[in-house]
Amino acid sequence: MHCVGAKSEVSVRMRNMTAITSSPAQPAPNLHPAGFWQGARDTLPMLIGAAPFGIIYGTLAISHGLPVWATLLMSALVYGGASQFIAVTLLAAGTSAPIIIATTFIVNLRHALYSAALLPAVSALPRSWRAVMAWFLTDETFAIVFHKLDSGEPVRLARFYMGSALAMFGNWLFWTSTGIVLGQSVPGIANWGLEFAMVATFVGIVVPLLKDRSHVAAALAAAAVAIVARGLPFKLGLMAAALVGITVGVLLAPKAQASVEAQP
C-alpha cells in the first residue's frame, strides 16, 4: 500500500524534476528532490554501524586462512555481512563448497522480501539500472530507501538509491580492508574468540524479530532441531532446522496477517 503510493509520488516528482531542470529560474527549494549525495548522507549512521562488522569479518577471514584477495572479493561479490560471517566460519570448519553456497542462499533469501517491497517504486526505472541497483540491495540500503519513499518526500529514486548503495559498498570494502590489516598485523588474534562477535550479532538481529508467538515458536523449533540434528553429515542439521523453523512459523502465523497479504 505504502509502496504503491510512494511509486506514484516518485513518478510525479520525477516529472516535476524535469520541469524544474528545464526552467532553472523557478526557485522551488521545497521541491528539490533528494539525489545521490542525500542518499549517501542519509546512510551515514548505517556506515558507522557497519564498521565493526567489516573489521571483524576481515580479521576473522584472514585469521581463518582466507587469502587477502578472496577476503576482499567476497565483500565485493557477495556483499552481505551475515552470509560472509557464516561462510568464513564454515570454511574454517572444513565445510564443502556446495554446503557453504546453499547456506549463503538461505541466509540471503531475506533480500527477496526487500526487492518485493521496493518493486512498485523501481519498476518505472530502466531495466539496466534495476540490474545494477539490485547488486547493492542490502538491509541498510533497503531501510534507507524504503524510509525515504514512505516519507513521501520528493526523491530522484535511482540517484538516491545509488548514493546510499555506493556509500555502503565503499564503506564495507574499506572496513573489510581494515580488518584484513588487523588480522595480518596482530599475532594470535585468531584466538581472541572473534567468532563470538558473530554470535552476538545474530542474537541481536533475532531478538527484535521475535515479535509474536509464531516467531518465538519458529526460533524454538529451529534451535531444538539444530541441536538434535547436529550429527547429520554435510551440515544438513542446519538446513533441517531452518526448514522446520520456517514451517512451524507459517503454521502458527496470525490468520489476519495472511488474509491481508493475500489481497492484491
Place this chain on the structure above:
Amino acid sequence: MNTLLLLLGMAAVTYPVRAGLWLRGGQIPPRLKQALDYVPTAVLTAITVPAVLLHNDQVWLSWHNAQLAGALVTGIIVWRTRHLLWGIGGGLVVYALWRVWLA
C-alpha cells in the same frame, strides 16, 4: 581456484535473490512471502544456538559457558533497548570478562 569458484557460487545464488523480481517481474506468492518472513528468524537461530550451547559436541548449560553468558547479555540489552550495537558491545564485554576470569 577452488576459492574463486566458491566466491562465484556464493554470488551466483545471492544476486538472483536480489534482482529476480526486478528483472523478471511478477510477484512473490503470498504464502511464499509469509514463509520468507520466518527465514531470518529460523536460519539465524539455527546457526546461533548450537554455536552458543555446544561444547565438544555436548550441550553445555553452565555459568562457566562464556558464549552463553555473553549471548544472554546481548539478548537482554537488545530486547530492552532495541539498540543493536550496545547489545553486541555488552555481550562482547561479558564474554571477554568470562574468558579472563574463568580461564
